[in-house]
Amino acid sequence: MFAITTDNNGDLPLSYLKEHDVGLMTLTYTVEGQTYDALHPMPDHEFYEKMRGGSMPTTSQVNPDSARDVLEQALRQHDAVLHIAFSSGLSGSYQSVCIAAQELREQYPDKQIVVIDSLAASLGQGLLVHYAVQMRDAEQSFTQTVQWCEQNKLHIGHVFTVDDLFHLYRGGRVSKTTAIVGSVLNMKPILHVDDAGKLVAIGKVRGRKRSLDELVNRMAERVGDKHNDIVFISHGDCLADAEYVRDRVRERFGISDSLIHFVGPSIGAHSGPGTVALFFLADHR
Numbered sequence: 150m151f152a153i154t155t156d157n158n159g160d161l162p163l164s165y166l167k168e169h170d171v172g173l174m175t176l177t178y179t180v181e182g183q184t185y186d187a188l189h190p191m192p193d194h195e196f197y198e199k200m201r202g203g204s205m206p207t208t209s210q211v212n213p214d215s216a217r218d219v220l221e222q223a224l225r226q227h228d229a230v231l232h233i234a235f236s237s238g239l240s241g242s243y244q245s246v247c248i249a250a251q252e253l254r255e256q257y258p259d260k261q262i263v264v265i266d267s268l269a270a271s272l273g274q275g276l277l278v279h280y281a282v283q284m285r286d287a288e289q290s291f292t293q294t295v296q297w298c299e300q301n302k303l304h305i306g307h308v309f310t311v312d313d314l315f316h317l318y319r320g321g322r323v324s325k326t327t328a329i330v331g332s333v334l335n336m337k338p339i340l341h342v343d344d345a346g347k348l349v350a351i352g353k354v355r356g357r358k359r360s361l362d363e364l365v366n367r368m369a370e371r372v373g374d375k376h377n378d379i380v381f382i383s384h385g386d387c388l389a390d391a392e393y394v395r396d397r398v399r400e401r402f403g404i405s406d407s408l409i410h411f412v413g414p415s416i417g418a419h420s421g422p423g424t425v426a427l428f429f430l431a432d433h434r
Contacts, residue, residue, distance in 0.1 A: 151231060151261075151291040152223035153281055156211055156242060157187035158235035159267075159274035160383050160413045169282045174219045176242065178208045178414045185414070193411040197386035197422040205319065206418040211235075211242035217249035220262060224253060229261035229291045233278050233298065237266045238346030263295050265302065268346030271416050272381035272408070273307040273428045279381070279408075304375065306431030307342040308351075308367040310360040312387070312423025314338065319419075339363050344434055361390055364427045365397045372402070373432025379406040385417050385424035394427055 154172035155161070166173055175186040180199055185191050191199075200206065223230045232250070237243040243266045250262045267274045277298060284294040311317060314332055337360035339352040354363050368380075380398050384391035388409070395407045411417070412424050 150227070150285060150288075151229040151294070152227040153278065153285060154219055154223055154230060154232045155274065155278050156235050157413055158240070158242070158270060158415050159233070159278055160271045160410055160416065161275040161278060162410050163187070165408075169286075171278060171282065172219050172223050174211045174216055174242075174246070176209055176211055176240075176415045178206050178418060180204055180206045180414075187413065191414070193414070194386055196414050196417065200316075200417075201422050206414060208415050208418050210240045211245045213245045213248040213252075216246045217252060220246075220249055220253055224257055224260055224262070228259075230263070231281060231291065231295060231298070232262070232264045233267050233274065233281060234264055235274055236268045236270050236342065236346030238268060238342075239270060239348070261291065263291075265295070265298050266346070267302055267305075268342070268344065269302065269305050270307065270342050270346075270348075271412055271426055271428070272383040272410065273305045273342060273426075275408075276305055276381045276428045276430075277302055279379075301430075303344050303434055304431050306368065306371045306429045306434055307426065308364045308371075309340055309420075309424060309426030310337050310364060311340075311385075311420055312337070312357065313421050316419060316421030339367060341367070341434060357390075361394050361425060362397065364394055364425065365401055368398065368427060368429055368431075369401065371431040371433055372429060375430040375432055377402065377404050377429050379408065380404055381428040382407060382409045383412045383424075383426045383428075384409065385412045385420060385422045387423050387425060390423075390425050394425060398427070
């Protein structure tokens with residue numbers, strides 16, 4: 150059986166990673182001068198409370214040395230490793246893992262390492278990992294799993310909204326004028342991650358509840374003939390809103406299984422409190 154590794158920008162719970170034997174690379178983040186990572190985190194609610202109080206966290210990417218450590222540990226126990234990386238359109242982490250993987254290929258020429266650029270974020274990346282785990286556990290081959298992930302990564306639909314445009318403005322995702330006008334008019338943006346793995350605004354609606362309903366509408370536009378047994382939903386410390394979206398998905402599509410988890414600090418530092426994101430298999434992004 151081959152190994153699967155990923156990084157914490159996939160926002161999968163640590164309990165999921167442990168249960169399914171998925172190796173983890175961790176990106177660090179700094180809040181008020183203190184640095185944390187996914188294995189030694191600030192509690193998620195506390196992190197978002199700090200942001201609500203005006204703290205502006207900073208984040209880092211995976212470096213080649215830490216990537217090498219995780220991959221090499223997996224190689225000691227397996228003949229092949231599949232790493233599913235955070236979108237290269239949003240971070241240099243993918244490139245860091247590629248550097249580490251190439252070094253290890255030279256050191257372990259009889260073993261296989263494949264690094265997939267998920268072109269995904271948060272639980273979109275996590276959902277791709279989930280399908281890879283299912284294939285591995287169903288005893289699909291390493292090659293079959295790699296091919297499926299490459300062929301289907303652009304069928305991982307991402308749609309999300311934020312409650313406060315300031316954080317997207319600070320990260321350069323929207324203009325200052327858009328942030329100010331949107332806040333005054335209570336406009337909520339609808340965004341997605343496109344085929345290049347970048348965040349792109351695709352619409353806006355007035356009011357929080359409408360923005361949550363619009364996520365489900367956007368899923369309906371994208372799902373096509375894809376069959377979903379499960380949806381993933383991540384949130385910036387607003388569990389009730391995530392559960393509202395889950396319930397609307399259940400009513401509209403009959404999908405009863407879901408995984409709901411926080412948008413982790415590495416992404417939440419840029420999207421802010423109140424983010425809600427919906428992930429599913431789609432005909433197109």
